Structures are given as C-alpha cells and as structure tokens.
Amino acid sequence: MRIVVVGPGRAGGAIALAADAASHDVAAIVGRTTAAAAGLAERVGAEPLAVGTVLPPADLLIVAVRDDELGGVAGQLVPAVGDIDNAVHVSGMKPVSVLVPLDHVGVRVGAFHPLQTLPDADAGAKRLPGAWVALTASDLELHALLVLLAGSLGMHAFDLADEHRAVYHAAAAAAANFPVAALALAEDLFAAAGVPFAAARPLSEAVISNVFDLGPRVALTGPVARGDNDTVHRQIEAVSESAPEWRGAFLAFVRALARISGRLHEYEDML
C-alpha cells in the first residue's frame, strides 16, 4: 500500500514507522514545513513535504494532526490531494464529517483510530501490533482498505459508528486514564503509610488481568464487594486524616464500586 501521512507527531510517527516496518511504501510525510517532516521522512524513506504541496499518488492519506486542527488541515489538503482517493483521520472523538472538504472533491473519507496510547513515534510503533483499531468508513472500498492496513500492522479491527464516537472516546478515557488517577491516589496513600508504591505492582497487574479474564464485576474483591461497611468507613476516615485532598476522589471511587457491586443503597449515608 502507498501511504501519505500528514502530521509527523506521535500518532503519525507511530503509524508511519509501523507501516514502513510492515513493508508498506510510505511515499510522503507532510508537516507544517518540509523541515518539520524531514526527520520522520528520512527514517521511512519518504519524501518530506510542506502542507499545501501537491501530494504524490497514494492508496491512502492518513491525517494525524491534533483533533482541533483536522478541519483546517482537511481544507489545506484539498488543492494538494492530487490522485489520492482515500483519506482517514486517526481521532477517536472527531466525526468523519470533519474531513468534508476532502469528501467534496471526491475523496472517500473515514477514520482509523488506534485504541492505544502512543507517547512517541517509536514507543507507539511498538505498541500498534496487538492493539485494536476503530474503523469508520461507510464506503466499502475504503473499509476493505482499512481492514487490510489493520491486519498488515498486526492490529485487530472493529467498526465504530460515527454517532457512537463520543461515548466510545469516554470509554477509552475511562480505560486508559481513570486507572492512572486511582494509582496516583494509591501512591500518595502508600506514602502516608510508609510503604513503597512498587509493592502494589503485582497486585495492580493481577487486577487488570483478572478484569479482562473474568469481567470487572466478577473480578472485584475487597470490602465494598464483600459488604464490610465498617472497614470502608474506617478507610474513609483514614484518607480524610492522612490525605484530605484525596477524600472527594476516594468517595467517588467507593461510590463507583458500590454501584458495580449492587450495594449503592448501603452507602447512601456514608457517601
């Protein structure tokens, strides 16, 4: 597949490196300037281009700029798109219609959202194989192309309807970001107890495995799941004394646990 990537950042870099490693022909990397695209382009043997320059022929244009810049960049690409018939963005949140300027000039448009954290191009490229990717494409030809691309990168493809993007993105944030908040809270409470945070690693890793093996509701252990309400009450008192800045968050987590264990009514007075 001949691919052009617009946006030499984290996601664009990860996809370009992974595509190159999977023997795709990355024909061009497009940055704000040629210089901005040069480093990544050199690594994948592509032509560095400034946005607005006419693009070389390719099977797929991947637009990997920040969500808020997608509409403007799609407009900038219209006079440059040349012989390219297919374009995707890689945002989880933005609707496909953000690429409407390209749609208007006959380019098939869709989305290819890797459900993975891509902190930089190299780490991201390593994490794409095995990750899942949300495809949005009403056109069957574009859809088939995206399925092919996903498979070649070792990714598991699934279809995402445009109208579900916001709730899908909220789910992704819950999966990726909320555990970070819970662990930051745990780190501070362990510190207050004089216990190294590293001691929790086997525990946390086992919990994540259990959640995906058993499902969150079955995997849940601990005092809320057991209905040991006095223990929960003493935990809340301890947090209020040792780390009062975390009290509200701790209560919110207890409320969430009570909800999934069907015990919300038992905590009405406490929360």
Ligand SMILES: NC(=O)c1ccc[n+]([C@@H]2O[C@H](COP(=O)([O-])OP(=O)(O)OC[C@H]3O[C@@H](n4cnc5c(N)ncnc54)[C@H](OP(=O)(O)O)[C@@H]3O)[C@@H](O)[C@H]2O)c1
């Ligand atoms: N990173 C992730 O974990 C991840 C995962 C899945 C999906 N995504 C999606 O990937 C997209 C990009 O996010 P990111 O994290 O890769 O952001 P990023 O690292 O900031 O990369 C965006 C790149 O686009 C460039 N750019 C901006 N405007 C441009 C223009 N007019 N022409 C050419 N290049 C332009 C930026 O250059 P400057 O630095 O000069 O602005 C930067 O190199 C977003 O839609 C995001 O939702 C990201």
